[in-house]
Amino acid sequence: MSGDTPPRRLTPAQRAGRSAALAALIVGGFFPFIWMVLTSLKSEGELQKFPVQYLPSKLDFSNYARVFSEQPFAQFFLNSMTVSLLSTVLCIAAAVPAAYALARLNLRGRGLLMTAVVTFSMLPVVSLLVPMFRLMRGANLLNTYPALILPYAALSLPIGILTLVAFFSAIPRDLEAAAMVDGTTRVGALTRVVLPLSTPGVVTAALLVFVNSWNEFLLALSFNTKLSMRTVSVGVTLYQGEFAFPWPLIAAAVVVATVPLVLLIAIFQRRFVAGLTAGGVKA
Amino acid sequence: MTPPLNPTPSRRVRREPGEGLLAFFLLLPAAALLLGVLLFPMLTTFRDSLYLNKLTEPWLTGFVGLGQYAQMLGDARFGAALRNTLFFGVLTVGGSFLVGVPMALAAHLPGRARDVVRVALLLPWAMPPVITGLIFAWLFNAQYGVFNDLLVRAGVIQEPLRWLSTPGLSVLAMVLTIVWKTSSFVALIVLGGLQGIPKEMIEAAQVDGATPTQTFFRVILPLLAPSLAVAFIFRTISAVQVFDIPYTFIQQAPAQGLLETLGVYIYRTGIEFLDFGYAAALSVALFALSLAVTAVYVRFVRDGGNS
Numbered sequence: 001m002s003g004d005t006p007p008r009r010l011t012p013a014q015r016a017g018r019s020a021a022l023a024a025l026i027v028g029g030f031f032p033f034i035w036m037v038l039t040s041l042k043s044e045g046e047l048q049k050f051p052v053q054y055l056p057s058k059l060d061f062s063n064y065a066r067v068f069s070e071q072p073f074a075q076f077f078l079n080s081m082t083v084s085l086l087s088t089v090l091c092i093a094a095a096v097p098a099a100y101a102l103a104r105l106n107l108r109g110r111g112l113l114m115t116a117v118v119t120f121s122m123l124p125v126v127s128l129l130v131p132m133f134r135l136m137r138g139a140n141l142l143n144t145y146p147a148l149i150l151p152y153a154a155l156s157l158p159i160g161i162l163t164l165v166a167f168f169s170a171i172p173r174d175l176e177a178a179a180m181v182d183g184t185t186r187v188g189a190l191t192r193v194v195l196p197l198s199t200p201g202v203v204t205a206a207l208l209v210f211v212n213s214w215n216e217f218l219l220a221l222s223f224n225t226k227l228s229m230r231t232v233s234v235g236v237t238l239y240q241g242e243f244a245f246p247w248p249l250i251a252a253a254v255v256v257a258t259v260p261l262v263l264l265i266a267i268f269q270r271r272f273v274a275g276l277t278a279g280g281v282k283a
Numbered sequence: 284m285t286p287p288l289n290p291t292p293s294r295r296v297r298r299e300p301g302e303g304l305l306a307f308f309l310l311l312p313a314a315a316l317l318l319g320v321l322l323f324p325m326l327t328t329f330r331d332s333l334y335l336n337k338l339t340e341p342w343l344t345g346f347v348g349l350g351q352y353a354q355m356l357g358d359a360r361f362g363a364a365l366r367n368t369l370f371f372g373v374l375t376v377g378g379s380f381l382v383g384v385p386m387a388l389a390a391h392l393p394g395r396a397r398d399v400v401r402v403a404l405l406l407p408w409a410m411p412p413v414i415t416g417l418i419f420a421w422l423f424n425a426q427y428g429v430f431n432d433l434l435v436r437a438g439v440i441q442e443p444l445r446w447l448s449t450p451g452l453s454v455l456a457m458v459l460t461i462v463w464k465t466s467s468f469v470a471l472i473v474l475g476g477l478q479g480i481p482k483e484m485i486e487a488a489q490v491d492g493a494t495p496t497q498t499f500f501r502v503i504l505p506l507l508a509p510s511l512a513v514a515f516i517f518r519t520i521s522a523v524q525v526f527d528i529p530y531t532f533i534q535q536a537p538a539q540g541l542l543e544t545l546g547v548y549i550y551r552t553g554i555e556f557l558d559f560g561y562a563a564a565l566s567v568a569l570f571a572l573s574l575a576v577t578a579v580y581v582r583f584v585r586d587g588g589n590s
Binding site: 018021022024025026028029030032033035036039047048049050051052090093094095097098100101102105106107113115116117118119120122123124125126127128129130131132134135150151153154155157158161186187211214215217218222233236237240245247250251254257258261262264265266269270272273276 | 302305306308309310312313314315316317319320321322323324325327328331385386388389390392394396398399400401402403404405406407409410411412413414415417418419421422426427428429431432435436443463467471474475520523524526527530531534535546549550553554559562563566567569570573574576577580581584
């Protein structure tokens with residue numbers, strides 16, 4: 001990865017332009033999130049001021065307490081964690097062998113299989129909502145974790161496979177060939193040679209699945225309607241009354257709901273951007 | 284770099300005995316998930332679209348063939364939803380490129396703030412769409428919204444604008460929100476393309492006396508073309524299917540009609556009006572739209588856009 005531009009002297013104007021561009025990018029990316037943090041620390045009265053008062057006059061953390069007392073938000077959080085982690089595990093467990101087969105074995109109809117994978121990645125969720133609902137109801141899975149885990153794993157599977165195929169294909173075949181000459185089986189070559197070398201790919205794919213699952217709204221809204229089975233993306237919408245929007249409270253819920261994503265991104269940003277750009281992504 | 288549809292098999296390895304069987308077992312879990320959880324409901328949708336099935340009028344059932352598709356052709360609300368979807372699609376895809384490509388160029392610049400820039404790039408992409416919708420609805424609030432405040436302070440407007448309850452403005456607000464959310468995606472793909480351009484090519488152009496503008500348009504842009512194309516196609520697909528952000532906006536915007544996309548109309552038909560048959564027919568229309576874009580993508584990658 002060549003991050004550096006060629007060595008050349010920048011004129012002061014160019015340097016100013018560069019700083020301005022980077023500053024705009026940083027402010028633009030962070031602003032809405034920071035605004036929610038500021039809003040969450042305000043009181044309702046402080047909020048209803050125009051011109052807007054940008055900084056809270058004193059830090060009021062009571063909204064965070066209310067997030068957890070007015071709705072079972074800790075339970076929502078636990079539900080989201082469970083569902084997202086398990087769908088990630090299931091998706092990666094299915095994607096790794098499939099991607100290996102597609103990247104490495106001499107499959108008849110490989111092109112067709114890849115086309116099928118791409119086509120699956122494009123299916124609109126809203127179009128599948130009603131039949132999926134009936135499927136889950138028929139299997140007696142509504143208001144259970146599997147009702148979300150199965151669709152989340154399946155919906156992210158195509159992009160997981162595509163990402164991993166890219167990483168597996170980039171590993172020289174000779175390495176596996178050497179291992180196999182030394183007496184390893186195909187499966188041994190996968191687990192002992194290919195997989196360790198493609199850790200960045202697996203991490204990228206896993207993060208994609210986790211983020212997709214954590215953010216999913218429509219299926220979570222429709223399949224798990226019992227309060228104790230709600231996820232955070234639905235949970236944040238539950239604070240609005242019929243006519244009122246208690247914004248400081250909603251803001252606090254939003255902050256809590258997005259903290260895991262912000263942490264994951266901050267920790268893995270280097271590897272993740274490299275992985276995304278190497279593997280290709282789908283929003 | 285583009286998504287890898289055809290990592291060319293560098294060399295044909297002789298098929299080992301039992302490799303077909305191994306492939307079968309390796310593909311089995313993925314196939315079971317895709318066929319069971321995605322394909323089965325999709326086929327069900329096709330079948331459902333041929334039958335009347337409306338919970339509010341349970342006596343009306345039975346096979347109607349293409350009847351509900353005919354109904355669709357005469358349905359003004361479907362027409363409006365389709366028009367809205369395409370209109371938003373053009374504006375938000377275009378907008379996300381106008382913002383995303385400069386963002387990628389800025390993120391590609393060297394500098395000490397690199398890690399912060401990366402996080403700033405990833406945040407909008409990773410933010411849950413529903414939450415993005417909520418946040419921006421608040422930023423656009425008529426009484427206490429930040430956007431009104433900034434515009435008033437800057438002297439652009441005298442009185443706060445009623446963003447969400449004025450038809451034209453609510454459309455603009457939603458477009459801006461979707462552009463914020465999706466520019467990151469364009470930037471990430473384009474950044475990948477930028478990082479794949481060999482430094483030597485840019486240096487060579489500069490040695491030859493090319494101005495930065497010439498270097499950009501003659502060297503960088505052509506090499507970026509595959510990334511731009513892939514970002515464009517993926518963005519178009521997600522634009523056609525857009526649901527979460529319009530759904531959250533509609534909750535707060537009295538001027539709803541203009542914000543209803545095809546995805547939202549399908550949701551309302553199926554979940555709110557409980558007309559499963561008609562929702563299925565509308566869903567097939569959305570499938571068709573998505574698949575049309577997908578076909579372009581598959582074709583593009585097949586034809587060696589994978590540089």
